[in-house]
Amino acid sequence: MQISLKSLKRIDIIKVTGRLDGVGVDDLETAISDLANRKRFSLIIDCSELSYINSAGLRVLMATLKQCKSHSGHLVFAHVNEQITDTFSIVGFQSLFEQFDTILDAVDSFN
Amino acid sequence: MMFKEMRVSADASQLISLATFASAAAKEAGFDRKQTWRIELAVDEACSNIIEHAYSGQKGGWITLKIAIEPNEWMQIVLEDQGKGFDPTKIASVTPITSLDHARIGGMGVHMMRTIMDEVKFEFKIPYIGNRLTMIKKV
Helix, strand or coil: CEEEEEECCCCEEEEEEEEECCCCHHHHHHHHHHHHHCCCCEEEEECCCEEEECHHHHHHHHHHHHHHHHCCCEEEEECCCHHHHHHHHHCCHHHCCEEECCHHHHHHCCC | CEEEEEEEECCHHHHHHHHHHHHHHHHHHCCCHHHHHHHHHHHHHHHHHHHHHHCCCCCCCEEEEEEEEECCCEEEEEEEECCCCCCHHHCCCCCCCCCHHHCCCCCHHHHHHHHHCCEEEEEEEECCCEEEEEEEEEC
């Protein structure tokens, strides 16, 4: 799994590439923790290259959403493919995770 | 009927091999794309639990994955380990998750396994075998 970060003025876009599972989840937690240390709590997860997610990945995303909201921020998702959406739905996350078709739409949602 | 088997060390780096093995078998059994990735997820969650809980993340243990297929009818997945016999059905679980307050509550993996598969059965401390998880899904 690979993580790349793009920072806008108020929003950070985290692109996750590959499989977000028990092996890769520590890297994502570290990246999010670094952002939290800099008081950055308006996040977009770019899922365009995310091929797989399991409960380990979902738990981190859930905890991140909670953390962002507790700091008056938000976490939203862009380019979520059919497989990831299906995994969200198995555990009922589709109602909690706000999803957008494009990064632009996701950025606009913060305005 | 077809049988397949693989045995790997109980290490997180092996998860992708186990999941890919199950995914290929699911395709052979005749499952569609969506069911195939769901079966891969169920096996991944089951193996993650074995590594994290039955073996407490310590190296040296083994996981055996046995798959039986009756094409276009059913698939049986058996996972065996010799860990401490962790029963995931006994941990607190809230699913489906509808509130952020459930963020750190466990049981998500077991919920996924039960949602995806038609049958999920845990057996512990079987003589000469150890712990066994059997999951069955009809095509």
